[in-house]
Amino acid sequence: MSSTFPQxxxxxxxxxxxxxxxxxxxxVEVFSIMLGVELAAFPGSFEDRHGEQTAIVGLAGALCGMxxxxxxxxxxxxxxxxxxxADAASKPSMMGDALGELCNMVAGNFKSKVSTIADHxxxxxxxxxxxxxxxxxxxxxxxxxxxxxSFEGEPVWFSIVIQT
Amino acid sequence: xxxxxxxxxxxxxxxxxxxxxxLRQAGIEVGEVLEAGNGAEALAEVQKSTFDLILCDINMPxxxxxxxxxxLSNVESAKGVPVVMITTEGSEARVVEALSVGARGYIRKPFxxxxxxxxxxxxxxxxD
Numbered sequence: 001m002s003s004t005f006p007q008x009x010x011x012x013x014x015x016x017x018x019x020x021x022x023x024x025x026x027x028v029e030v031f032s033i034m035l036g037v038e039l040a041a042f043p044g045s046f047e048d049r050h051g052e053q054t055a056i057v058g059l060a061g062a063l064c065g066m067x068x069x070x071x072x073x074x075x076x077x078x079x080x081x082x083x084x085x086a087d088a089a090s091k092p093s094m095m096g097d098a099l100g101e102l103c104n105m106v107a108g109n110f111k112s113k114v115s116t117i118a119d120h121x122x123x124x125x126x127x128x129x130x131x132x133x134x135x136x137x138x139x140x141x142x143x144x145x146x147x148x149x150s151f152e153g154e155p156v157w158f159s160i161v162i163q164t
Numbered sequence: 165x166x167x168x169x170x171x172x173x174x175x176x177x178x179x180x181x182x183x184x185x186x187l188r189q190a191g192i193e194v195g196e197v198l199e200a201g202n203g204a205e206a207l208a209e210v211q212k213s214t215f216d217l218i219l220c221d222i223n224m225p226x227x228x229x230x231x232x233x234x235x236l237s238n239v240e241s242a243k244g245v246p247v248v249m250i251t252t253e254g255s256e257a258r259v260v261e262a263l264s265v266g267a268r269g270y271i272r273k274p275f276x277x278x279x280x281x282x283x284x285x286x287x288x289x290x291x292d
Binding site: 029033034084094097098100101104105107108112118119123125126 | 175176177178179181182223224225251252253256257272273274275276
C-alpha cells in the first residue's frame with residue numbers, strides 16, 4: 001500500500017444496502033467494456049452449480065474487506081478467451097490472471113462509484129484460488145453482499161465482504 | 165509515419181496484452197512493444213534503451229508505478245518520454261500524485277480503445 005495513504009486519513013464507512021446494486025452495476029460495466037458481454041440476472045437456481053475458480057481483491061482503509069468473483073473453470077476459460085483470444089487456450093495460467101484482473105476492475109469500479117470511499121480505500125493485488133472446498137474465516141464481524149449474474153447461461157458470483 | 169517503441173508496465177501479463185491490443189485497435193502506430201512486470205523491471209528497460217511511450221500500472225509489487233515515475237526522472241534518456249498511467253484506482257489523490265511526479269495522463273480500467281486513443285494520440289501525434 002502507498003505511503004500516501006496514512007491511517008489517520010480516513011473514517012470507517014459503514015456498509016450500505018445500496019452497495020449490492022452498485023456491485024452489480026460495476027460488474028455489468030466491466031464485463032461489457034472488457035469482454036463485450038452483457039451480464040443479466042441469473043435465472044433459476046444455482047445451488048447445484050460449481051464455482052471452482054475464485055479471484056479476490058482486498059480492500060483496506062475506510063472500507064476493509066474484499067471483493068470476489070467466482071465461477072466454474074469452463075466459464076473462467078471462456079472469459080479468458082474473450083479477453084485474450086487464442087492466447088488463453090495456449091496458456092492455462094492466463095485464466096487465473098484474467099479473472100484476477102476482472103476482479104480488480106470490478107473492485108476499482110465499485111470503489112469509484114461510492115464517493116465516501118473512492119479516495120479513502122486501497123485495493124490489494126488480486127489473489128486467485130483454484131478449487132471450491134475451502135472455508136474463509138475472519139476474526140472480525142462482517143457483512144456481505146452477493147449477486148449472481150448470468151454469463152452465457154452460466155452463473156458468476158460477485159460478492160463484497162466488509163469487516164464492520 | 166514512424167512507429168512507436170512502447171514499454172508496457174503491469175504485473176498482469178493479461179493486462180499487458182490487452183493494453184497492446186487496445187493501442188493497435190485505437191489506431192496508434194505501434195512498432196516494437198516491450199513489457200515489464202513491475203517498476204524495477206521497467207526502470208532496467210529504460211536504462212538499456214529508449215522508448216517513445218510508456219504505459220504504466222500504479223499498483224504493482226516490488227516497485228509501484230509512482231516509485232517508478234520518481235526514479236524515471238533521474239534517467240536522462242527518458243526525459244520527455246510521455247508516461248501514461250493505467251489504473252483501476254478510483255482515487256483522485258493517487259492520480260494527482262502520479263501527474264505531479266511526471267505522468268502525462270491516465271486511463272482508468274476498464275477502458276475502451278476509443279478512450280485509449282483520446283488519451284494517447286495527443287501525446288504521440290498519431291491516430292488522427
